[in-house]
Amino acid sequence: MNSVWIGNIDPFIRSFDISNEHILEITSHKKWVSVHPVVLCMISALGLFMREHGAKINFEKMEATSKHYFHRMGLFNLLNLDSEMKITPHESAGRFIPIQQIKNSEDLEGFIKEMIPLLHLEPNKVEPIKYIISELVRNVFEHSSSTNGAIVCAQYYKKSNTIRLGVVDTGVGIKDTLQIFYHPRDDLRAIALALTPGVTGTTRKLGGVSEMNAGAGLFFIKSLAKTSRDFFMIYSGKAMYKLLKNPKNKQIKLIADPLEDHYSSDNKLPYWKGTVVAIDLCLNETINFKELLTSIRKVYSEGKKKLIKERYRKPKFI
Amino acid sequence: MREIKIFNTTGSFAENKDKAREIRINFIIPSLEKKEKVILDFEGVDSATQSFIHALISDVIKQKGAGALNNIFFKNCNEIIRKLIEIVTEYMQDSV
Numbered sequence: 001m002n003s004v005w006i007g008n009i010d011p012f013i014r015s016f017d018i019s020n021e022h023i024l025e026i027t028s029h030k031k032w033v034s035v036h037p038v039v040l041c042m043i044s045a046l047g048l049f050m051r052e053h054g055a056k057i058n059f060e061k062m063e064a065t066s067k068h069y070f071h072r073m074g075l076f077n078l079l080n081l082d083s084e085m086k087i088t089p090h091e092s093a094g095r096f097i098p099i100q101q102i103k104n105s106e107d108l109e110g111f112i113k114e115m116i117p118l119l120h121l122e123p124n125k126v127e128p129i130k131y132i133i134s135e136l137v138r139n140v141f142e143h144s145s146s147t148n149g150a151i152v153c154a155q156y157y158k159k160s161n162t163i164r165l166g167v168v169d170t171g172v173g174i175k176d177t178l179q180i181f182y183h184p185r186d187d188l189r190a191i192a193l194a195l196t197p198g199v200t201g202t203t204r205k206l207g208g209v210s211e212m213n214a215g216a217g218l219f220f221i222k223s224l225a226k227t228s229r230d231f232f233m234i235y236s237g238k239a240m241y242k243l244l245k246n247p248k249n250k251q252i253k254l255i256a257d258p259l260e261d262h263y264s265s266d267n268k269l270p271y272w273k274g275t276v277v278a279i280d281l282c283l284n285e286t287i288n289f290k291e292l293l294t295s296i297r298k299v300y301s302e303g304k305k306k307l308i309k310e311r312y313r314k315p316k317f318i
Numbered sequence: 319m320r321e322i323k324i325f326n327t328t329g330s331f332a333e334n335k336d337k338a339r340e341i342r343i344n345f346i347i348p349s350l351e352k353k354e355k356v357i358l359d360f361e362g363v364d365s366a367t368q369s370f371i372h373a374l375i376s377d378v379i380k381q382k383g384a385g386a387l388n389n390i391f392f393k394n395c396n397e398i399i400r401k402l403i404e405i406v407t408e409y410m411q412d413s414v
């Protein structure tokens with residue numbers, strides 16, 4: 001396949017072969033390759049992880065005319081590979097954030113400051129993007145135990161006026177993070193829990209909060225995607241959850257339970273050690289952040305109460 | 319009455335939870351323990367994350383109870399920051 005976006009990412013993930021842990025083979029279509037930034041993040045994260053574990057990387061020489069895109073996004077540079085391309089660097093007018101490895105809080109702060117001018121967007125359109133990157137990358141720091149931090153990149157697409165971004169780690173994955181307190185039965189259930197307001201891997205109390213976490217970050221981000229009627233995807237372990245586009249003629253209603261939302265899923269994918277998150281955000285309509293927060297406030301509160309009630313013990317009458 | 323300018327610690331985008339925690343531990347909690355009122359001034363802060371606001375105030379409410387909010391004043395908040403503070407204070411009071 002030569003085109004991978006969130007909408008059609010399923011066959012790409014299914015084709016991912018994890019049988020040989022000693023070598024990472026990367027091949028691509030000979031004529032044209034067009035991919036979502038999350039794909040670049042996945043390749044980079046996997047390359048760094050496998051190399052750290054002594055594996056070799058075999059990157060088949062790219063022949064497609066779009067190979068320069070991979071070079072400019074920094075894929076070869078990050079993996080320390082020779083792209084065999086001679087490209088004269090020039091000022092970026094392409095509105096993209098090249099692949100970045102972010103390992104700590106200071107890196108993240110610097111990255112957020114530096115990335116904004118790269119997108120050449122109006123300040124109000126940048127707000128949701130900063131918000132998403134901060135929340136997703138901090139999730140990686142706090143929950144993933146990833147030694148390589150978070151791998152991030154983004155691209156603005158002028159024709160559709162859409163920003164597409166990916167945040168990927170090769171840490172323990174969502175199921176492991178929630179295992180201690182929630183015991184999810186599989187990866188899909190773990191992802192669904194992580195998207196549910198009030199669920200965090202850092203506290204024993206159901207619907208409870210810890211000093212630093214309230215279990216709201218992913219729910220906020222999913223809500224942003226839903227409000228802009230765009231795709232949002234999480235892939236962790238063997239499962240993928242994909243929030244599908246909300247049809248234009250349908251009123252947007254935020255829903256606490258991700259499994260009651262408009263979504264697709266797969267629970268038998270090749271195992272991804274860690275977590276992959278991708279989101280598209282159309283900037284045609286500026287998201288009314290204030291209104292969105294009002295809706296989130298209501299749904300978050302109701303969702304948490306529902307979650308707590310599900311665990312209430314019933315009196316036993318004999 | 320003690321006042322802290324959040325901008326001086328976070329810049330215009332308040333997202334660093336470690337810094338929120340520092341403000342809470344080094345400024346908010348000690349001030350409240352001395353029975354002083356606290357002003358958190360968000361002048362110059364254009365936006366924040368829910369996680370930042372949570373790390374800033376949730377543990378104060380957890381430790382001191384909702385009554386602590388009588389002694390904390392949020393100043394110069396734009397609409398987004400105001401909403402985030404409302405969300406966090408509301409769910410914290412649901413939890414305690």
